Structures are given as C-alpha cells and as structure tokens.
Amino acid sequence: MALVTWTGSGDGLSWNDAANWDINAVPSVSDEVIINTNVNVTTDVDITVVSLNLAAGTLTGTGNTTWSGNFTVEENASVKFSGETQAFGSGTSFQGLGLVELESGIFNVDEDLTINTKFTNKSEVKVKAGKKLNLTGDSEISGSFEVDENASLELIGLTHTFAAGSDFLGLGTVDLVSGELNIEDEVSIKSKFKSKSKVKVKNKFKLEGDSEINGSFEVDENASLELIGLTHTFAAGSDFLGLGTVDLVSGELNIEDEVSIKSKFKSKSKVKVKNKFKLEGDSEISGSFDLDDDATVEFAEGSHILDTGTIFTGAGSVRLVGGTLTVNENINVELLEVTGGTIEGTGTITANKQIQTIAINLDEGESKVISNQFLVVSAGNTSAEQIIYTLTDLPDEGILLLNGIALEINSTFTQADINNGLLTYADGDSDASSDSFSFNATANGELITSSSFNFTVEENLIAEFRNIGTTGIFAFEEISSSAKLKFSVDINSSPSFNSEMGVFFVDDDLGSINGIAPGEAGYLQLALSRAQVISSVLYNPPNGFEQGSRFLEFASSDRLGFYLVSQGTTDQVLSQVAAGETPNNVIFSTSTNLQVSNSTSTSFTLNWEEQLDGGDTSFDDVVINVESVGTNPTPGTEFQAIGQRELLDLRSFEGEVSASFTVNREAAFNNTISFYVVQNEQGTILDELTGQLVNPEEQGYAEIAVRQSIEVELFVENQGTVNIVTQLQGGEILAPFVIADGSISDFLNTNPENLEDEGSNAYFTFIGANPDQADHFAMLGDNTIGVEDLFGGGDNDFNDVIFKVDFTVP
Numbered sequence: 001m002a003l004v005t006w007t008g009s010g011d012g013l014s015w016n017d018a019a020n021w022d023i024n025a026v027p028s029v030s031d032e033v034i035i036n037t038n039v040n041v042t043t044d045v046d047i048t049v050v051s052l053n054l055a056a057g058t059l060t061g062t063g064n065t066t067w068s069g070n071f072t073v074e075e076n077a078s079v080k081f082s083g084e085t086q087a088f089g090s091g092t093s094f095q096g097l098g099l100v101e102l103e104s105g106i107f108n109v110d111e112d113l114t115i116n117t118k119f120t121n122k123s124e125v126k127v128k129a130g131k132k133l134n135l136t137g138d139s140e141i142s143g144s145f146e147v148d149e150n151a152s153l154e155l156i157g158l159t160h161t162f163a164a165g166s167d168f169l170g171l172g173t174v175d176l177v178s179g180e181l182n183i184e185d186e187v188s189i190k191s192k193f194k195s196k197s198k199v200k201v202k203n204k205f206k207l208e209g210d211s212e213i214n215g216s217f218e219v220d221e222n223a224s225l226e227l228i229g230l231t232h233t234f235a236a237g238s239d240f241l242g243l244g245t246v247d248l249v250s251g252e253l254n255i256e257d258e259v260s261i262k263s264k265f266k267s268k269s270k271v272k273v274k275n276k277f278k279l280e281g282d283s284e285i286s287g288s289f290d291l292d293d294d295a296t297v298e299f300a301e302g303s304h305i306l307d308t309g310t311i312f313t314g315a316g317s318v319r320l321v322g323g324t325l326t327v328n329e330n331i332n333v334e335l336l337e338v339t340g341g342t343i344e345g346t347g348t349i350t351a352n353k354q355i356q357t358i359a360i361n362l363d364e365g366e367s368k369v370i371s372n373q374f375l376v377v378s379a380g381n382t383s384a385e386q387i388i389y390t391l392t393d394l395p396d397e398g399i400l401l402l403n404g405i406a407l408e409i410n411s412t413f414t415q416a417d418i419n420n421g422l423l424t425y426a427d428g429d430s431d432a433s434s435d436s437f438s439f440n441a442t443a444n445g446e447l448i449t450s451s452s453f454n455f456t457v458e459e460n461l462i463a464e465f466r467n468i469g470t471t472g473i474f475a476f477e478e479i480s481s482s483a484k485l486k487f488s489v490d491i492n493s494s495p496s497f498n499s500e501m502g503v504f505f506v507d508d509d510l511g512s513i514n515g516i517a518p519g520e521a522g523y524l525q526l527a528l529s530r531a532q533v534i535s536s537v538l539y540n541p542p543n544g545f546e547q548g549s550r551f552l553e554f555a556s557s558d559r560l561g562f563y564l565v566s567q568g569t570t571d572q573v574l575s576q577v578a579a580g581e582t583p584n585n586v587i588f589s590t591s592t593n594l595q596v597s598n599s600t601s602t603s604f605t606l607n608w609e610e611q612l613d614g615g616d617t618s619f620d621d622v623v624i625n626v627e628s629v630g631t632n633p634t635p636g637t638e639f640q641a642i643g644q645r646e647l648l649d650l651r652s653f654e655g656e657v658s659a660s661f662t663v664n665r666e667a668a669f670n671n672t673i674s675f676y677v678v679q680n681e682q683g684t685i686l687d688e689l690t691g692q693l694v695n696p697e698e699q700g701y702a703e704i705a706v707r708q709s710i711e712v713e714l715f716v717e718n719q720g721t722v723n724i725v726t727q728l729q730g731g732e733i734l735a736p737f738v739i740a741d742g743s744i745s746d747f748l749n750t751n752p753e754n755l756e757d758e759g760s761n762a763y764f765t766f767i768g769a770n771p772d773q774a775d776h777f778a779m780l781g782d783n784t785i786g787v788e789d790l791f792g793g794g795d796n797d798f799n800d801v802i803f804k805v806d807f808t809v810p
Contacts, residue, residue: 291316
C-alpha cells in the first residue's frame with residue numbers, strides 16, 4: 001500500500017497523467033491518495049483506490065467512470081459527475097463536509113452506496129434492484145431518481161430539498177429516515193414513499209405510489225399534499241399542520257393510530273379508520289369512511305362539508321366536537337357523538353345510536369335547565385322513556401335536580417325527563433370554574449354509553465364605576481372585558497307624560513364626540529348615531545302592568561352618556577333628524593335637567609326633570625336605577641336597543657321555543673297583535689308567493705307581512721290581563737304588528753293596501769311601513785313592547801296594548 005500525492009507536475013489537470021503524481025504513476029487499487037491543491041482534476045477513466053482525501057479543489061468524472069474506495073471530500077472541495085455514466089464498486093463511500101454533485105449523465109447505484117457529504121442531483125440517478133443509496137448528508141435534488149424494486153433511496157441528513165425538476169419513479173422506496181425534507185416546487189413520487197421525520201410542503205407534493213407515514217407534514221398556505229397511490233398509511237407519529245391541504249385523490253388511506261390533521265383535508269376516496277382520526281382544520285368529504293369497532297372520526301373546529309358520495313360504514317363513531325358540519329347527503333352512521341359545534345345543510349345524518357353531551361356555560365350561582373339541546377342519548381326505535389340515565393358521579397360544586405328534587409348516586413332519570421325540561425343544574429357558592437357529573441345510559445337494559453356531562457362556570461365579575469369628574473358621564477374600572485348593567489324604573493317615578501331614556505357612547509371623560517362637546521352644534525346628531533334605547537316610561541300604565549327591567553352589556557372601556565326624549569321616542573327623533581329637522585325635546589345627562597343620586601361603586605340613580613324649562617325641579621318625573629350586575633342580556637333582545645328594532649331575536653335558539661306572553665290593555669280599540677318573520681334587522685321580508693325580497697318602505701309590504709304572519713294572535717279585554725303560552729320556531733327574527741281595532745282577516749279583506757279611513761290599519765315597528773309614517777311601538781323593558789293604536793301617533797302613550805314575552809327551551 002502506497003501513499004500517493006497530487007503534484008500537478010504534468011498537465012496539471014488529468015487524473016491519468018502519471019506526471020501529475022509524486023510517484024510518477026497513476027494511483028491504483030492499493031493506493032491511498034491525497035489531493036490538497038485547489039485545482040480541477042478531471043478523469044475519464046475508472047478510479048479504484050483504497051482511499052482518496054480531496055482536501056481542496058474539484059475532482060470531476062467526465063467519462064464512463066467507475067468509482068471504488070473511500071472518498072473523503074473536505075469542506076470547500078467537491079466531486080462532480082458530468083460524464084455519460086457513473087458506477088460505484090462494492091463498499092464505496094463518500095464522507096466529509098464537501099460536496100458530491102451529479103451535474104449530468106447517469107448515476108448508477110449497482111452496489112450499496114453511502115454519501116455522507118452534501119449531495120446535489122441535477123441529472124438522473126438509478127438505484128438498481130436490491131441496492132440502497134444512503135444520503136446521510138444534506139441533499140438538494142432537481143433531477144430524477146429511478147428506484148428499482150426492492151431498492152431504496154434513504155434520506156438521513158439534516159436537510160433535504162426537492163426542487164423544480166425532481167421526479168421519483170420505480171417500484172422501490174424513497175425513505176425519509178431523519179432530517180427535514182423541503183418540497184420547494186411541484187414534486188411527484190411514483191415510488192413508494194416512507195417518512196419517519198418532517199416534511200415541509202411549499203408547493204404541490206404528489207404521492208402517486210404507496211406511502212407509509214410516521215412523521216409530520218407542514219403544508220404551507222396554497223400548498224398541497226396529494227395522495228394518489230393505491231394504499232397510504234398514517235401510523236403512530238403522523239401529524240399534519242399548516243394552512244394548506246391534504247388531499248386524498250384516489251387509493252385507500254389507512255389510519256393505523258391516533259392521527260390529527262390540522263390542515264384542510266379533502267377526500268374523494270376511501271378512508272379506513274382503525275383508531276382515532278381527528279380533523280382539526282376545514283374538510284371536504286365526498287368519499288367513504290370505514291370505521292372499525294371503537295374507531296372514531298372526529299370533526300373539530302372549522303368548517304366540515306359532507307357532500308354527495310359521502311358514506312360511513314362500520315361500527316365506529318362519528319364525533320362532532322366543534323365547528324360546523326354541513327351535511328349535503330343523507331348519511332347513515334352507527335354511532336353519532338356530539339359534544340359541540342353545529343350541524344346544518346340539506347341532508348341528514350341518521351344514527352343507530354346518538355350521544356350528545358354539549359357542555360353548558362353558566363355564571364357563578366346560576367341555575368340552568370339541561371335540555372335536549374345539550375344532553376341526548378338515543379338508540380334505534382327506543383322511546384325517550386326507555387332511555388334511562390343512572391348517576392355514577394355527582395357534581396362536586398353544584399346540585400343536580402330532577403323536578404326540583406336533589407339527585408344522589410345511583411339516582412335515575414330518563415331522556416323524556418330531559419326533553420320535558422325537568423333536569424336542572426344549580427351552581428354552588430365555590431369559585432370553581434368547572435363542574436361535571438357522570439352517568440351510565442341504557443336502552444331497554446343495554447348499556448349505550450358511560451359518559452360525563454360538563455359545565456363551565458364563568459366568574460361573575462361585577463364592573464365598577466370610576467369617578468371621571470364630569471356630571472352625567474360614566475365610565476368603568478377596566479377590571480373585565482365587559483360591563484353588564486341593569487336599568488329599572490324606580491317606584492317613585494311620577495311622569496306627566498311618556499318619555500324615553502337611552503344611552504350613547506362618548507369619546508372622553510368630558511363627554512365629547514368626534515371633538516364636539518355637549519351643547520355644541522352637531523352634538524345631537526352624533527349622540528343619536530351612537531344611541532341605544534333603554535326604555536320608555538309610561539305615565540298611564542294599564543291595570544296589572546308592571547314595568548320590567550332592561551339588561552344591556554358594554555365594553556369595560558366604554559364611556560357612557562344618557563339622554564331623555566321628553567314626550568316622545570327615539571324613533572320619532574331619528575325621523576325628524578332624517579328629515580333635516582332639529583328636535584328640541586332631547587335632554588342630555590350633562591344638562592341641569594338631571595341629578596345623580598345614590599352613587600356607589602356599582603350603582604347610581606338618574607333623576608330626570610322632564611320639563612324642558614326645568615319644571616318644578618322635583619327631579620322625580622323619570623327616575624331610573626342603574627346597577628352593575630353579573631346577569632347576561634335577556635335572550636331575544638339582540639336588536640331591541642337599536643331604533644325601530646322592537647324585534648324578537650330567536651336566532652340563538654334551536655328547534656321550538658316556549659313563549660309565555662303577558663298582555664295588558666288600556667284602549668277603547670279592540671286591537672290584534674301578531675308577528676311575522678323578517679330576514680334582517682332592517683325588516684326585509686321574503687314574499688312566499690313571488691320569492692322576491694320586499695323592504696318596509698316598498699309597496700305591498702303591509703299585505704305580505706300580515707298575510708305571512710305566524711299562527712299567534714294576542715288579544716285582551718280593556719284593563720285586563722291575559723297569559724298566553726305558545727311555541728315559536730327558533731332560528732328566526734320576528735317582528736310585531738298591530739291591527740288597530742280589527743282582526744287579521746278584517747285587514748286583508750277590507751284594507752290590504754293599508755290606507756287611512758279605508759278600514760283597519762296595520763302598524764309596524766318599521767316607520768317606513770306605516771301609512772302615517774309615525775312611530776307605533778316602544779320598548780318598555782326586555783322583550784316588553786308597548787303599542788300606540790291611533791293613526792298619526794295619537795296621544796303617544798304606548799299603553800293601548802302591551803305585551804311581554806319570556807322564552808324557555810321546552
């Protein structure tokens with residue numbers, strides 16, 4: 001064995017020029033070779049040595065060359081292949097911090113080969129049957145690999161990059177053993193692909209052969225991983241994240257272990273789930289799922305669409321834990337579990353067994369009915385009475401009640417009890433943020449599920465007021481994200497006529513809005529543009545009527561001013577402003593017509609003098625108590641703080657809603673109250689006969705609205721009180737109307753055009769729909785509305801008919 005060193009004394013370039021070597025002979029099979037000169041050495045003959053240390057420069061193979069030996073390529077040195085073909089003898093290896101680069105020609109791997117340097121491929125590599133090419137250094141690929149059957153390309157370095165021009169084919173395997181694989185351009189692998197490490201996809205990565213995944217994929221936005229081969233397997237360790245898409249185009253995807261896809265997932269083919277498959281990003285499904293016993297496909301946060309072609313087979317479960325599941329196909333499943341989210345769409349899911357346990361949120365100390373909106377167990381044709389729950393663990397903090405009686409361990413209740421609203425949870429006085437109970441549910445004695453039901457208890461922070469130094473302007477200590485206020489009419493109020501109070505938002509502690517101070521020109525218009533109606537206060541209420549409270553929620557950063565419309569309503573004032581007029585009956589809380597009393601950190605009283613000139617200065621005309629509370633706004637009142645929005649908002653309810661109406665009257669007219677469905681808060685309706693949308697100010701609105709009224713009519717004798725309980729449909733917005741001194745049929749038969757003096761008139765909460773362009777509805781509390789029945793607004797007392805409604809889910 002000889003040590004041979006490059007001298008360059010010959011032509012200074014050629015490997016096979018003997019004069020370039022210190023022994024005046026070309027190195028042979030028994031030699032150890034050193035090249036430590038920064039020169040480009042070229043060879044078109046075979047290189048067979050014991051070892052070669054390339055300390056500097058470049059060694060380039062330009063012919064049909066076979067390489068044998070151990071090659072060390074030092075940093076800043078490189079071996080380049082640019083001949084027609086390159087082959088490698090048994091035991092050949094490359095190591096070091098330098099570069100091995102395939103520039104052109106064919107790189108034949110006829111024997112196992114390890115390249116432990118950086119490797120770049122711009123041409124064609126062929127890995128022969130049964131052989132292995134190990135890339136244990138970094139690699140950059142922009143050429144092709146043909147991997148024969150039983151052969152493999154193993155990626156083991158720190159970073160591997162597949163760029164434009166990369167292509168992989170053959171019956172062998174591309175195996176990402178370690179490191180990170182970056183997909184920089186559109187890349188296709190037609191060979192089998194295995195990954196135990198991390199893949200970052202920045203473009204389109206197509207797996208057209210089989211695949212086995214035990215590692216992670218990060219799929220960038222607008223990038224995609226496309227599965228097109230016959231069989232794809234996601235096993236233990238599989239994880240998919242990023243804003244891109246995992247797309248099962250064809251073949252079969254096997255979920256062998258618990259797998260989560262946080263990217264978007266699309267499937268037009270077949271998924272076999274043997275464990276848990278969690279879809280935590282959006283999904284679009286038009287293929288099949290075969291669910292093994294105890295296997296689960298879980299739809300979490302995001303938008304999930306089950307389109308035509310979606311099929312679920314097997315004994316496993318379909319679980320919805322969040323987001324929206326849009327079902328556009330009629331689908332049968334063995335077990336449907338719902339713990340969150342919503343189901344919508346034109347299709348249906350029919351489950352042989354269903355378990356729904358949607359956690360309830362409530363405030364500290366609050367009681368809440370556990371309805372079938374939250375807790376459902378069903379099994380085939382088994383009746384609700386035959387579904388029996390047995391308590392196996394009680395709540396730690398609160399009490400579970402059945403028809404008002406506390407339950408104990410082993411107590412039972414039925415699905416029918418839940419459906420009838422008989423099961424209630426009452427929170428205790430601890431500071432715990434959660435609670436739960438556990439149960440077994442059986443159908444005809446057969447165990448359906450052992451599960452638990454959860455409660456989230458929100459801390460009941462009471463917002464406190466802070467002193468800002470400006471009378472009539474109020475602000476909060478910013479201790480929480482919201483401030484909830486209760487407004488109630490004090491029993492000492494003694495108005496001489498009807499007035500309406502509201503609240504508006506100001507920009508600073510002085511009450512300015514857009515730089516305009518109270519009392520300056522333009523302040524009225526700006527304040528009303530930010531106004532919310534609190535309540536009108538009646539001077540002549542009907543017998544039996546008790547004015548209720550209003551609950552409104554504000555941000556803790558809000559600053560509030562108040563106003564009083566003397567002898568009028570906010571709607572009337574807004575109509576005047578819209579007509580270019582400047583009303584003179586609006587009193588602001590910064591004026592001398594208001595005194596503030598009973599101030600504490602969480603409450604105060606507003607004492608108004610309703611006469612514009614100060615009146616008798618008694619400050620007892622309109623007295624409103626304001627209290628910071630932990631109570632949430634009343635269901636149904638979403639729009640009621642906005643002008644011309646005396647509406648019932650049932651969008652937060654699902655299914656039927658029990659509505660309990662209390663009706664009072666102080667009027668000579670025999671009026672009829674009813675409701676119709678509107679599309680939005682502006683009062684747009686959909687004409688069921690023409691399919692056209694019609695707005696309140698448009699011709700025919702009154703007739704369409706009355707014709708399409710729901711089957712609820714409210715009527716009461718003068719100075720009487722009546723209670724009416726009925727069912728309303730959740731998910732809708734209802735607007736009220738009144739037929740003055742008549743019935744719905746009277747109006748439709750005699751005055752459908754809603755003209756004056758032509759018969760009974762219909763009046764609406766939307767002034768533009770009224771024949772007199774007057775305001776006929778006023779808020780008198782949460783879900784409490786007063787009506788004026790005379791043309792032109794009459795005496796504006798809004799006590800002719802008053803109705804209040806309380807909602808519960810049956």
